[in-house]
Amino acid sequence: MPRRRPxxxxxxxxxSHRTTSTRPVIDGLSSRAxxxxxxxxxxxxxxxxxxxxxxxxxxxxxxxxxxRTLWHDYEWGNAHWYCCGNPLETRALLDTVMxxxxxxxxxxxxxxxxxxxxxxxxxxxxxxEAGR
Numbered sequence: 001m002p003r004r005r006p007x008x009x010x011x012x013x014x015x016s017h018r019t020t021s022t023r024p025v026i027d028g029l030s031s032r033a034x035x036x037x038x039x040x041x042x043x044x045x046x047x048x049x050x051x052x053x054x055x056x057x058x059x060x061x062x063x064x065x066x067x068r069t070l071w072h073d074y075e076w077g078n079a080h081w082y083c084c085g086n087p088l089e090t091r092a093l094l095d096t097v098m099x100x101x102x103x104x105x106x107x108x109x110x111x112x113x114x115x116x117x118x119x120x121x122x123x124x125x126x127x128x129e130a131g132r
Contacts, residue, residue: 032105036105037052051093063119
């Protein structure tokens with residue numbers, strides 16, 4: 001019986017160390033959009049696996065805080081942002097990701113992010129108006 005030479009390990013192949021925890025979990029996105037996000041996280045140097053889902057979660061949690069906490073953060077900043085992530089920077093990251101996605105997937109992600117934006121009462125981004 002001939003010996004087989006070991007080939008490259010593909011994601012999901014037997015023996016690979018990739019787990020499902022590195023896959024983004026964002027409620028409301030299609031599998032197509034999620035696979036596009038996975039591809040972006042693997043190919044862009046400003047993203048790591050799980051960054052987009054973490055950004056969506058952090059932004060959602062931030063905008064649902066009491067208004068007095070948001071005002072305090074606006075006035076004086078937040079010391080915990082250094083260890084736990086800056087929600088304003090993650091919102092900017094989400095804008096960058098939406099621009100890198102295909103129009104269909106970007107529309108799906110924008111719909112989810114706009115729900116949180118409506119809670120925080122942000123005006124819609126200017127590129128959304130230009131497309132119409």
